[in-house]
Amino acid sequence: MQEENHEEINEEFGTQDTxxxxxxxxxxxxxxxxxxxxLxxxxxxxxxxxxxxxxxxxxxxxxxxxxxxxxxANIVGHTMQYHPHGDASIADAMVQIGQKDLLIDMQGNWGNILTGDRAAASRYIEARLSxxxxxxxxxxxxxEWQASYDGRxxxxxxxxxxxxMLLAQGAEGIAVGLSTKILPHNFNELIDASIKHLKGRSFTLIPDFLTGGIxxxxxxxxxxxxxxxxxxxKISQLDKKTLVINEIPFGTTTSSLIDSILKANDKGTIKIKQIEDNTAANVEILVHLPNGISPDKTIDALYAFTNCENSISxxxxxxxxxxxxxxxxSEILRLSTDHTVSLLKQELEIQLNxxxxxxxxxxxxxxxxxxxxxxxxxxxxxxxxxIKAIxxxxxxxxxxxxxxITEEDIVRLTEIxxxxxxxxxIDKAKQFIESLEEKIAEVKHHLANLIDFAIDYFKNLKTKYGKGKERLTEIRLFDDIVATKVVMRNTKLYVNREEGFVGTSLKRDEYVDDCADIDDVIIFRKDGVMMVTKVDAKTFxxxxxxxxxxxxxxxxxxxxNMIYRDGRSGPSYMKRFNVTGVTRDKEYDLTSGSKASVVLYFTANPNGEAETVTINLRAVGSVKKLKWDIDFSxxxxxxxxxxxxxxxxxxxKxxxxxxxxxxxxxxxxxxxxxxxxxxxxxxxxELLGEFKAEDRLLIINQKGIVKTVKPELTTHFDNDMIVLEKWIPEKPISAIYFDGEKERYYIKRFMIDNPNKEETIISEHPKSQLEIVSTDYRPMAEIVFSKRSLENMEVNLEEFIAVKGIKAQGNQLTTDKIKTINMLAPLPYEAIVIEDVEVNEEEVIDNENGETKNKSNDLNKNDEGQTTLF
Structure with a gap:
């Protein structure tokens, strides 16, 4: 080896670098x-x-x-004849293959991909090829064969x-300078895609995970x-205070998932009471919530701040x-399918020969x-x-x-x-030769129709092995969860208005609101300056x-809504605006920019409210009108x-x-x-309707639970929901239910008295169940009796019972045994329509320059493009 040494002397420190x-x-x-x-x-x-x-x-x-x-352990030892590495790496690789439940028939404790539990030692577990x-x-x-690493x-x-196989099992590895991460796909969907490729049709592949999830x-x-x-x-609401996680995302285990939830709780981004892990063959993690914590909001918070949602690249x-x-x-599947066709062709040619x-x-x-x-x-x-004689x-x-005929053929004849x-x-010999001719013809037919043969091959695989390999991962489009909307605000924000400090540590000063560490705070000052800054302990x-x-x-x-004076003695202006996005910690001047401008009036209106104010002027000179009203609308x-x-x-003034x-x-x-x-x-x-600030949604589920909620976009809905519509307080709700205690069917009609309270409209007996619910004004139902001698009966629910309280039991439908109850088309009804007062449609165009257009009734404009009120 040749070496060239260069010495550099650092004059300042007197050191040498080689x-x-x-x-x-x-x-x-x-x-x-x-x-x-x-490689x-x-x-x-x-x-x-x-x-x-x-x-x-x-x-x-x-x-x-x-x-x-x-x-x-025996298989690992045998593999070491081919693989020049330690037994531990071979055993780990074998367990990973086995846990994918495709190629290895396992016996013993092979670990659990759900909980992350490791497999037992290789001397305790057994395996064979599936x-x-x-x-x-x-x-x-x-x-094709090659010599092993030692040539033996x-x-x-x-x-x-x-x-x-690569797409069915997936693969992950880190090499030098590159890595690979191929996600697993569904067994049956891969076969369907291969068949589509052979038929010249397009296909799409999406991952599927053994852990399920969404x-x-x-x-x-x-x-x-x-x-x-x-x-x-996959998270659902078990009851008002309990969430249940039944499936976990790929790449996590129940242990890592629970750890991430506990860490988020410690940081204060979510708030939980207790976690209970009941996972065995299937995942069941119960998340118990404290009083006053919204299950819907907690579900979103779990996705936002824990491993309940992950991104995979x-x-x-x-x-x-x-x-x-x-x-x-897709290209891997095409190449694999073409390679399969090539192998099938080789097998047919070998069989034919x-x-x-x-x-x-x-x-x-x-x-x-x-x-x-x-x-x-x-x-x-x-x-x-x-030889010559034969x-x-x-x-x-x-x-x-x-x-x-070759000499080898003749030698074989002498060995008979x-x-x-x-x-x-002779007859048996003829039959045997004819059977061989039939097989030869069949193989030749397969070779002549190789694609059809390959398609049948894949179909046969699906028939033999596709059962029980249905898709486990549900495919959905996720809505983006805004972390600031779902974070648990368990920190209090304070302000010292005169000195200009805001923060969570100013506990002796004025309380503003509950907040979280990831929140931003918007501040308006008397000089007309606005800024947005991140929540901190104390910020000027x-x-x-x-x-x-x-x-x-x-x-x-x-x-x-704001009224400000321009400069020390300039005119006063009024404006309405909203703030959708700004640069953090940048000061924005909301006035015209003149020195000594001051805000005279300011309100923040969460639903676009526009109040009326009274202006009082100072008595100066010849001004006669010193007082008048202004409507911000x-x-x-x-x-x-x-x-x-x-x-x-x-x-x-x-x-x-x-x-x-x-x-x-x-x-x-x-x-x-x-x-x-x-x-x-x-x-x-589906369009549910147009909602004002006071409007609510009506929700009824199969358990007979009735509630109304504000139409917040973060609301979660259970799968057993049977009614979801805009709630009309004056509209009665009709229900037919089976009372488990009395073993009779009842009809009730009611209206919701307390929209903020969740109520059950059937009895609490375990056999009680809701049969029919209708929000039509004049519903009709058909009763089919168990006895064939009884004719079907049509019931007008409006005439059958008057509207009563939600807790009323209702009237008994019949004493005869009922087979089924069917809803019919409702009777016509003309509701009294109260037209709403027309409001101005406002389209806000907000940009850095503040260039917007008026969308409502403009006031009179002067020559300078400004609007005067008097």
Missing amino acids: ITKVTGMYKDWFLDYASYVI ERAVPGIKDGFKPVQRRIMHSMKDLDDGRYNKV KFALDVVFNAKTT RKEPIDLPVKFP ADVSNYNDGKRGGKIRVRA PLCCVIDDNKPVFIGV ELEEQWHFASLERIFIENRIYRDIEEEETWNGV DKGLQPHIKHLKRA RIKKISKFD VGKDIIHIAVFKKNDKRTVY DLAIKGRSSKGNIVTKYAI KIELKSEGVSTLKPRKIWFDETVQRLNVDDRG
Whole structure:
């Protein structure tokens, strides 16, 4: 090895640095090592989908296979003849294959992918190849072999796998300079995709995980680099104070999930009372909530702050022709399917050759015995003479043969036993040859229709092994959860308005609101400056604070009404605006920018309210009108940087609130998207109606629980919900239910008296159940009796019973046994329509320059484009 040493003297410190240039064989060592790790350890091959250690494990299991279980320790020891690494890495790799429940038939404690429990020691557990593995993984006749690492044995270069094994099992590995992460896919869906590819049709592949859960694969990007999927636990509400997690996201265990929930609780981002882990064969984690904590909000918080939601970035890297390549899962499936077709063709060609060889020798044998050619060798004294005699005797009878006779064929004829010649049955020989001809014709037909044969092969795989391999992971589109909307606000925010400090440590000062560490705070000062800053223990934001609140990003419904004086003696302006997004810690001047401007009046209105105020001027000069009213609803909502409309050019003495305002915003249209079970304002799903601030949703579930809730977009809905609509307080609700205690059917009609209370409309007996519920004004029902002699009865529920209280038992429907109850079309009803007062539709255009357009009734404008009130 050559070395060049260079010494650099640092004059300031008097130290020496030595730089050594590495040359010779060391130049290639790192590259050799990186290539070895990529090709021989971390990345799977594209043909069979196995990493080298997995391939050697499968080959060893085939070596040992006799239909019985083998100790895993024995299999590991046998694999070490092929794999030049320790037994621990082989055992771990084998457990990972077994836990995917596809190739290995396991016996004993192989660990639990749900809880993360490890498998028992390899000396205690047993394994054998599954029937599926024996069917699709091995065929010595189509396998290419190479010498093992010590040259004593032969091992397969690739196993002849006739199935997209890589996509079924998935793969993950970290090499030198690259990594791979291929997600598992559903067994049956892979077969369907292979069939579609063979038929020339398009297909789409999406992951499926043994842990179940929910996944959003909208950005999967075919499993290529740059793609991402989001996976969530399946969480439902068991009761008012308990959530249950039944499925966990891929890449987590119940232990890691519970740890993340406990950490989030310690940080204060969520609030729970207790966690109970009842996981056995199936996941069951109970999350108990304290009093006053919303289950709906907690579900979103679990997704936002714990491992109940994770993002997975796939990276599809495989070995192809001894080189790593990055491709998509669709391309892997196409290549795998084409490789399967190639292997099937090889197997058919080998089978055809074997059948033709059988037919050839069976035909020779028949000729040899039937024509008694064996007698021609009786007089021959030499081996060559025997061969020539048999060859000469066969010549007149071999015109129908498909190939020429070789010396090897004749030698085989001489090995026929006398017993077989003496018992030779010509008819049986003919039947055997004819059966071979039928098989040959069948194989030739398969070769001529290779694609159809491959399709049938995949269909047969699905029939034999597809049962019990249905999709486990539910596919949904996830709505983005805004962390600040669901975080548990268990910290108190305080403000010192005069000195200009805000924070969570100012406990002696004025309390503002509950907040969380991730929240932002919006501050308005008397000098007309606004800023947004992050919650902290103590932050200086400027003196004379007139308004402070927890900031909601993209909030278009909170409207700020403001009157300010421009400069020391300038005119006063009024404006309405909202704040949807700003740069944190940047000061925004809401006035016209003149020095000594001051805010005279300010309100924050969470639902766009516009109040009326009284302006009082100072008595100056010849001004006659010193007092008048101004209605903020006459102004359009503009950008925060707009100058506003002139109130007066004279000095204002004071501004008084005359009357509270009502919302000037249009009612919101709200839709329900059944796919994701969420409300939205994006025109997805079923339109529930237009909602004002006071409107509510009516929800009734199969358990007979009735409640009304505010239509918040974060609300979660249970799967047993049977009624979801806009609640009309004056509209009666009709129900037919079976009382388990009295074993009779009852009809009741009621209206909700207390919208803030959740109530049950059936009795608490375990056999009680809700049969029919209707929110029609005049519902009709059909009663089908168990006795055939009784005719069906139509019931007008409006006439059957009057509207009573929600707790009333109702009237008994009948004493006869009922088979079924069916709802009929309701009778016509004309409701009295009370038209709402028309409100101004306001479209807010907010940008950094404050450029907006008036959308409502504008006031009179002067020559300078400003609006005057008098």
